[in-house]
Amino acid sequence: MRTLLLALLLLPLLLGGCADNQGHSQAVVLLVDTSGTYTAELQKAHAIAKYLLGTLRPGDSLCVARIDTGSFSEKDIVQKVTFDGRPSMLNQQKRAFIKALDEFVSSTKSSSFTDITGGMLQAVEYLAETGSPRRTILVFSDLEEELAKGYVRDFPLEMKGCNVVALNVTKLRQDILDPRKYKKRLEEWRSRIEKGGGSFRVVNDLDRLERLLGS
Numbered sequence: 001m002r003t004l005l006l007a008l009l010l011l012p013l014l015l016g017g018c019a020d021n022q023g024h025s026q027a028v029v030l031l032v033d034t035s036g037t038y039t040a041e042l043q044k045a046h047a048i049a050k051y052l053l054g055t056l057r058p059g060d061s062l063c064v065a066r067i068d069t070g071s072f073s074e075k076d077i078v079q080k081v082t083f084d085g086r087p088s089m090l091n092q093q094k095r096a097f098i099k100a101l102d103e104f105v106s107s108t109k110s111s112s113f114t115d116i117t118g119g120m121l122q123a124v125e126y127l128a129e130t131g132s133p134r135r136t137i138l139v140f141s142d143l144e145e146e147l148a149k150g151y152v153r154d155f156p157l158e159m160k161g162c163n164v165v166a167l168n169v170t171k172l173r174q175d176i177l178d179p180r181k182y183k184k185r186l187e188e189w190r191s192r193i194e195k196g197g198g199s200f201r202v203v204n205d206l207d208r209l210e211r212l213l214g215s
Helices: 002-023 036-055 087-107 116-130 173-177 179-195
Strands: 026-033 061-067 077-082 134-140 162-167 199-203
Touching: 026 036, 026 116, 036 061, 036 087, 036 134, 061 087, 061 116, 077 087, 077 116, 116 134, 116 162, 162 179, 173 179, 179 199
Parallel strands: 026 061, 026 134, 134 162, 162 199
Antiparallel strands: 061 077
């Protein structure tokens, strides 16, 4: 009887602890541009993904997906995982993730077009499925969208609750000739994401990766 009473008294604390862990979980999607010459940057994306593997905790989710000609597709997901709380399982998950990353970097060929919007849509869909309260999309791209004929992407994005961080936004030749084009490209993405209810910032200093998941 005393054992049952003690269990009943502890139950709210146990349930509260579970709820707290869930409330602090987060989900991250790393979108990697594979178009044109940007494939030369893939080793940097690989390093970012490995950093995330070492930073995220049990209960968190991580997904790496490519941006190519038609990015709104499950086939563009390189690897995804929700981290297990058991150390042995967690280590297995990380090894499998690194193996998939290595294969992705070594085998990826340049795509002809850059469907960034499609990648965003795929990322939002994945984040919603995780149910995580903290949702981050890391976009490793020069943010120059170029669509193949027939692709329709000129519509509002639903980004509510998503923190979008643009990484390694390299300057194109046209940007060097006219810096206003670079600033315009960033502001157009900022406006589009913020109008959809999300937040947007740029992190080009990859030596300070601790800023990726910060506010």
